[in-house]
Amino acid sequence: MLAKMFGGGTGGIDPQEIAKAAGLPSDPAAMAVMMQQVQAMFSTPSEGPVNWQMAHDQARRVAASENDPSVTPLQRRSVDESLKLAEMWLDPVTDFPSTGQLGRAWSRAEWVEATMATWRRLTEPVATSIAKALSDVISEQLPEEMKSMMGMMGGPASMLQNVGGAMFGMQLGQAVGALSKDVVGSTDIGVPLAEGRMALLPTNVAAFGEGLDIPEQEVQLFLAVREAAHVRLFTHIPWLTGHLLGSVERYARGIHIDMDKIEEAARDIDPTNPESLQGALSQGVFMPQRTPEQDAALIRLETTLALVEGWVDEITAAAAANLPSAGALREMVRRRRATGGPAEQAFASLVGLELRPRRLRDAAALWSLLTAERGMEGRDALWQHPDLLPTAEDLDDPAGFSERRRLLESSDADVDAALERLLDGGFESSDAPHPEGSGTASSDAGEGSSGAGSDAPDAPGHDAAADDDDPSGDAASGR
Secondary structure, rough: HHHHHOOOHHHOOOOOOOOHHHOOOOOHHHHHHHHHHHHHHHHOOOOOOOHHHHHHHHHHHHOOOOOOOOOHHHHHHHHHHHHHHHHHHHHHHHOOOOOOOOOOEEOOOHHHHHHHHHHHHHHHHHHHHHHHHHHHHHHHHHHHHHHHHOOEEEEEEEEHHHHHHHHHHHHHHHHHHOOOOOOEEOOOOOOOOOOOOOOOHHHHHHHHHOOOOOOHHHHHHHHHHHHHHHHHHHHOOOHHHHHHHHHHHHHHHHOOHHHHHHHHHHHHHOOOOOHHHHHHHHHHOOOOOOOOOHHHHHHHHHHHHHHHHHHHHHHHHOOOOOOOOHHHHHHHHHHHHHOOOOHHHHHHHHOOOOOOOHHHHHHHHHHHHHOOOOOOHHHHHHHOOHOOOOOOOHHHHHHHHHHHHHHHHHHHHHHHHHHHHOOOOOOOHHHHOOOOOOOOOOOOHHHHHHHOOOOOOOOOOOOOOHHHOOOOOOOOOOO
């Protein structure tokens, strides 16, 4: 069945076709290297859910598969000057001060080296959850004789970790290497991949401007402003990086394997008809099913990414207003970020996450409105705490943000005032409502009435038996 499906014919399965189906390169030399790595992965235990050495090597190999020249001294100087000028242009349009960082010019291989640690942090929670879910399912489903046989090889969990770690590592390396050919800086996907370092990739910047009929220096300046704006935001708002990565971790914690769905799909697959299996795969029946908690985490992640990209978009437009082609470049970047390229889509299919700000335009419109209403300082002050940030509802209705926030702040102020009054003793006992029938007489009068109550005639409706059953006289005194 596999031979027919992947084109191997009667002579057996063709590894090149399997690699092609898995989205891996069809280069024979690369396949030979990967086959050697696959053979070695059974004897070399992986230090976790991902074989990071394999991911690193594969990313470097893919980055160098096309022309990746070393950065020249002239390019380094040009990038450094562009980023310095970008910092000067940003000063009048944002309340966040300059970071004082040196600008860097990277080759694609240097970008891979600088960002691999962050890729590990981004993908490891997802890989860990997937590996655990698969290991648990396989351990539960295996027959006892299979468990005994695999126990001699370290057990199904150990074997799966080696195999899964190697496969995930190769696929991650493939995705990161492909991204290295698309990105123009260290923050191009909306997350600080290089721990706050500010950099551009001259080769990719030149490729970005091809066919635009815009001077290359002008393209580089515009992209430098975007890079510097990203770095300022992430540097001065230290909680933001953790907030983004925390959303990824919350998503990963909910990953599970829906065995019922897999078994249901398996019953409908005809082993003699490869198209039935291909149809099942195309429908995603073997992908982990998202939980409501995961959906909420993805909404938070998508909203925050949109707010980051919308803020950078608005700040860049203001800072680069004097560039003749700023408007055209802004629109091109918007479309590029909103749709995502093949490399970003490959990463999304790998970890189940899309690091794309779908609502970039809505967020940019909101930040523009807030700039007009609150000024530069008031707009940027919203980044000081995650609770202050606009929500998905605010992206739906940017014009109503200020009114909703005013009502919320007014409600909070009322609660604070009531609490302060309570702590200061402002709520006296006389302010509290009296029990029914107790009246509002003074304490002296109340004591007098209590003393006279025992000699007074029974009031209408008074239960004399209650007095007889209560020798202490408490009933008469109105206990």
